Each structure stands twice: as C-alpha cells, then as structure tokens.
Amino acid sequence: MKQFWRGGLALWLLMMVGAWAQAGQEGIAGKTRYLLQANPGQYQALTRLLQRRGTTPALALPAHEAAAVYLADEDLAALRGQPALRWLEPDVKRYPMSLPQQVPYGIGLVQADAAHLGNNFDSASGNLLLCLIDSGYDQTHEDLPLTTVQGISDPGGAGDWFVDELHHGTHVAGTLAALNNSIGVLGVLPSGQVGLGIVKVFDGDGWAYSSSLIAALDACRQLQAGRSLVVNMSLGGILSSRTEDRAFADAYKAGVLLVAAAGNDGSSRKSYPASYASVISVAALDEAKQIASFSQHNSAVELAAPGVGVLSTVPMGSALLGELTQGGNAYKALPMEGSVLASQMGPLVDCGLGDSPCLAAGQANGLCLIARGSISFADKVLNCQAGGGRGAIIYNNVDGDLNGTLGGVTTQIPSVGIRQADGLSLLTLLGQSAQLTVSQGNYAYYDGTSMATPHVAGVAALVWSRHLACSNAEIRSALAASALDLGEPGRDSYFGYGLVQAQSADDLLLAGCTTTPDTGGATGGKGGKGGGKP
Known part of the structure; x- marks a missing residue:
C-alpha cells in the first residue's frame, strides 16, 4: 500500500480528476478545489510546496494538517511522489437539508x-x-x-x-x-x-x-x-x-x-x-x-x-402567512407561493375545478372555493380573478395540507391552499361570508x-x-x-x-451514566424496512 501511494499516486490522481470535476468541484479559472492532507509533521513542508507553485490555500486547516486548495491538472502531476502529501481528495460540497413543505405538530x-x-x-x-x-x-x-x-x-x-x-x-x-x-x-x-x-x-x-x-x-x-x-x-x-x-x-x-x-x-x-x-x-x-x-x-x-x-x-418578515376564517371558525390556510399580500372578505362561491371564470351574476366579489386538479394553481387563481373573485381558496383532493405555488405567474388576488376536509366543510356554507388574508410573517413550516x-x-x-x-x-x-x-x-x-x-x-x-453501553457509532443495524415506510 505504501508503495502504491508513493509510486502510483499521480496516476490515481489523474484517473480521478474527471470524476471529481463531475462531482461539482470546479473552481476558478479551470481549476478544481481539493482537500490536501499532509503526512504527520509535514504540514509546513506541504504549504511551502504549494507556495513554490504559486498556490495559496483557499482555507487553511493547520490544526488538522490539511488545506483546501484550487489546483490545475499540471499541479496534480507536480505532486507525484511528494513525501509531504498523505492524500488528496475533492473538497466536496455540503447542502442544507430542508424541503419547502408545511404540516404542523x-x-x-x-x-x-x-x-x-x-x-x-x-x-x-x-x-x-x-x-x-x-x-x-x-x-x-x-x-x-x-x-x-x-x-x-x-x-x-x-x-x-x-x-x-x-x-x-x-x-x-x-x-x-x-x-x-x-x-x-x-x-x-x-x-x-x-x-x-x-x-x-x-x-x-x-x-x-x-x-x-x-x-x-x-x-x-x-x-x-x-x-x-x-x-x-x-x-x-x-x-x-x-x-x-x-x-x-x-x-x-x-x-x-x-x-x-x-x-x-x-x-x-x-x-x-x-x-x-x-x-x-x-x-x-x-x-x-x-x-x-x-x-x-x-x-x-x-x-x-x-x-x-x-x-x-x-428572519423577521420573510414568511408568507395565510388566514381563513368563517363564522368564528379558523381554518389552516397555506399561502400559494407568489400570492399577493391582501385581506379580502366575501361570500363563499363553489367554482368546481376552477377551469373557467366561475362567478355568475350576483356572485362577484366572492371568495372562490376551487378543487385541486385538472389545471395549474395559477390558472385556477386567474380564472377566479377573471370572474370578479376577491380571493381563491383551493382545497386538496387527498388527505393532508396543500402547499402550492403559482410558478412565477402574476396574480392580483390572495390565494391559499387548504385541506380536503376543510374544503368539503366550507362547501356546505356557500353564500356565507368568509375572510381571507395573506400577509408577511416571522414563522414558517419547513x-x-x-x-x-x-x-x-x-x-x-x-x-x-x-x-x-x-x-x-x-x-x-x-x-x-x-x-x-x-x-x-x-x-x-x-x-x-x-x-x-x-x-x-x-x-x-437517573440510574447512572454508565447504565448503557456506547452505541458503537453509526454502523450496524438490521437494515430492514421500517414499518412506517410509505
């Protein structure tokens, strides 16, 4: 193994360059960002080697005898057989692990x-x-x-x-x-x-x-x-x-x-x-x-x-909040991403799937109750707007919250998504007045x-x-x-x-710190299916 690292390092590096570049590590001016690990006690020797090649670490990690560096292909060849280098690997990317969905508990x-x-x-x-x-x-x-x-x-x-x-x-x-x-x-x-x-x-x-x-x-x-x-x-x-x-x-x-x-x-x-x-x-x-x-x-x-x-x-003021009330009852309403900020009151009107302007004579200025399906959320809101509706309430066609987006389409009325059960309940209250508000807030569901x-x-x-x-x-x-x-x-x-x-x-x-053994880290486990897997 030692012989491989000394004699075969350069060949291995060249073989891996293409794969690593595909991993999204491309750097400045055609260079790629790598993480270099020095052999014990050789960190200074490694940094001097990099300096002689005109390379300054993008991030020095002296406590770990390592450094992040942008390197070109010719720099990799120059590292062949260098005793100061223990290994070289891509400085791989790390991302936040969140998704924009909303269900509370x-x-x-x-x-x-x-x-x-x-x-x-x-x-x-x-x-x-x-x-x-x-x-x-x-x-x-x-x-x-x-x-x-x-x-x-x-x-x-x-x-x-x-x-x-x-x-x-x-x-x-x-x-x-x-x-x-x-x-x-x-x-x-x-x-x-x-x-x-x-x-x-x-x-x-x-x-x-x-x-x-x-x-x-x-x-x-x-x-x-x-x-x-x-x-x-x-x-x-x-x-x-x-x-x-x-x-x-x-x-x-x-x-x-x-x-x-x-x-x-x-x-x-x-x-x-x-x-x-x-x-x-x-x-x-x-x-x-x-x-x-x-x-x-x-x-x-x-x-x-x-x-x-x-x-x-x-961050303060960065969230969209939805509120829907009728007869003293509050319903959970998630704003459509891209909805305008507004508060509107009007009678509830059944607009079916919302695939055409749906407010008949005498129903203008109402709040459109629209079922999910058939066309995009944005088109449903636009059809409500075209019929004179003041706001669009789109209810889900499956269990669970409805967190939707207008996909960048500009609308002029507030729009929200609600649960299927709440939509069906509101359909029994047609003609009665409700209040719909989309506003800025300081909290969000992720x-x-x-x-x-x-x-x-x-x-x-x-x-x-x-x-x-x-x-x-x-x-x-x-x-x-x-x-x-x-x-x-x-x-x-x-x-x-x-x-x-x-x-x-x-x-x-309470029985003492040593009542259980260490878990042994992140290895092991049965690898079987969990009972809650969808």
Whole structure:
C-alpha cells in the first residue's frame, strides 16, 4: 500500500480528476478545489510546496494538517511522489437539508416540555453550548435568544453570522431554542439560558465545502469555553471526505456530541457527515410517527425525530402567512407561493375545478372555493380573478395540507391552499361570508431531515444539561437505549433506534451514566424496512 501511494499516486490522481470535476468541484479559472492532507509533521513542508507553485490555500486547516486548495491538472502531476502529501481528495460540497413543505405538530412528540420533565426543565442549560453550523441567525427575531448567543463569521467566506439569507439556520435555531414568551413557537430549550454558538457556512447560494465544515467545527470548539458541546449540522452531501471524517472523529474523542441530517432523497444512499461513525444520523418522521417519504434510510441512521411540516422561526418578515376564517371558525390556510399580500372578505362561491371564470351574476366579489386538479394553481387563481373573485381558496383532493405555488405567474388576488376536509366543510356554507388574508410573517413550516436534526440535538443538550457528569458517548447511548422503537423491533435502517425521547433518556440516566453501553457509532443495524415506510 505504501508503495502504491508513493509510486502510483499521480496516476490515481489523474484517473480521478474527471470524476471529481463531475462531482461539482470546479473552481476558478479551470481549476478544481481539493482537500490536501499532509503526512504527520509535514504540514509546513506541504504549504511551502504549494507556495513554490504559486498556490495559496483557499482555507487553511493547520490544526488538522490539511488545506483546501484550487489546483490545475499540471499541479496534480507536480505532486507525484511528494513525501509531504498523505492524500488528496475533492473538497466536496455540503447542502442544507430542508424541503419547502408545511404540516404542523409540536415539541411534545419528543417529550421536550414541562409536561414530561417538570417546571424549569432546562434551567441548567447555561452550562452547555449548542453550536449551529448553518446559514446564520436572525438576532433581531422576536422569539429567539440574544444575550446567550455568540457567533463566528466567514469560516469559509459565507458572510456575517447574524445575517441569514437562506432562512434555514434561523428555522433550525427556533426548533432548538425559541423562547417561552407567549408569542411565536416553543423550542426544545425555551428558557433562554442555553448557550448558542452560530457558525455560518452557507450564504444565499446554499452550499459550502467540506473544508468550511471542518473549520466551522473548529470554530464551535473555540466557543466551547469549558462547557459540554453539542453540534447541530442540518446539512450534508453524498460524497465522504477522509479529512472531514478524521476531524469529526477527533472531536468526538475529545467529548463533543455531533448530530447531523440523514438526507432527503428518500433512498438508501448515505449522506455525510451524518454517516460517519462519530456522528448521530437523524431521520425524519411525521406527526403520525410514520417515516417521511423523503428521509434517507440506511445502516447509519441512529435516531428519528419530527421533520415534516415543522413550524419555526424565519428572519423577521420573510414568511408568507395565510388566514381563513368563517363564522368564528379558523381554518389552516397555506399561502400559494407568489400570492399577493391582501385581506379580502366575501361570500363563499363553489367554482368546481376552477377551469373557467366561475362567478355568475350576483356572485362577484366572492371568495372562490376551487378543487385541486385538472389545471395549474395559477390558472385556477386567474380564472377566479377573471370572474370578479376577491380571493381563491383551493382545497386538496387527498388527505393532508396543500402547499402550492403559482410558478412565477402574476396574480392580483390572495390565494391559499387548504385541506380536503376543510374544503368539503366550507362547501356546505356557500353564500356565507368568509375572510381571507395573506400577509408577511416571522414563522414558517419547513420539511426535511434538517428539521428533524435540531429536535435530536436539542434533546441531547437538554438531557446532558441535567446530567453533566455524563460523557458525550454516555448521552448518545442513553438516547439510543431510551428511544421509542418504531418500525421493525430493534434498530432498523429507517428509524434507527426510534423516536428520540427526552423524558425516557432523563429517567434512564437517573440510574447512572454508565447504565448503557456506547452505541458503537453509526454502523450496524438490521437494515430492514421500517414499518412506517410509505
């Protein structure tokens, strides 16, 4: 093997260049971004070699004797036989793991509330740091902590940590720590005492390199300041990185608890960093405890948590909110993406499928009730508008919420989607007046393993804050041993050990930190089908 790395490295590099470039790693001026790992004690020699070739690291990782570098093909040839280089690999991309769907349910599913743990249940959380590696944090949000938050900007050039162009990080933060202040939503740790570390790796483009993720992990550890540390990573990518794997393994050995999203493509393909042995991989389930159709399933999945239609914070004023009321009753209404902001009142009118202007004489200025199907949402809204309708209410043709888009089509009236059952109910009230409003707001429903991940990271932090004498491995073991088993008995590839449970883990640890063995990382499991698989 040593002989291969010394004599065959250049050939191997040249063979891999084409494949890696196809993985989306193209850099500036025809160069490709790679992650270089130095041999032990050879980091300085490697950087001098790069300097002689006129190459400056895009991101230096001296603590890991590694660097991210843009290289041309001729640079790869020059690395042939260099004793300072241990390995070279693509600096693979990492993406947020969220989906724009909306179905609501609460913190109680993971037992992270006073009903399960008693009053002041997270009062000791100030002894712990919960670090978010994500797209930033809206520090002006009405429902998020301010005084206990620290941030680090630009570990990979993403910008200021307190600006969240992608909205993803602020949503994750709300699930973790939204305040118990009578407005908005409630987080897993709602007292405002938990230490939050914000490390921004995503800008508005929505991706980052694995080297940036390694640097972000280092930044979290810099903010740790002697506290127990839980790191939330609602992100991932399909390619692994040995440098990244080693960095996370080192952090886990040093006592850091690492949690990441399992992935959203609904396949058995592994995602990273979630599938490294040092990281807890989190799958997503819905309000009925069924596995989400998008959630990845494989032997690395360790725990499951709510990830379908999670309501949480987004940057102030960035969300669309829908309201539909009739006769004192409120109906859940999800704004069509692209809807105008307006509030309209009028009688309910049955417009069928909405495939033609539907308001007859005397019905103008009504609110159109339209069934889903046949034509696009935008065409339905335009037909309502053409008939003189003031607003369009489109009801689903299957169970569940209706979260639709106008696809960039310009309309002039507010439009929302509602559940099938609510639409059928409103059809019995034709001619009666209703109020429809689409407005800006500060909260939104998101879907994804990104949304499941902070439930697990938050529960881990909550339980650890109540048992600070325990190690990260003991907390991890307790979460696995106390999870609510779903799907096939025991661990499976869909739910892992099951739905994370704060009270059950807390009760288990009352008997002592070492009552359960370590889970052994992200390997193992039966790999069988979960009972909730769609």
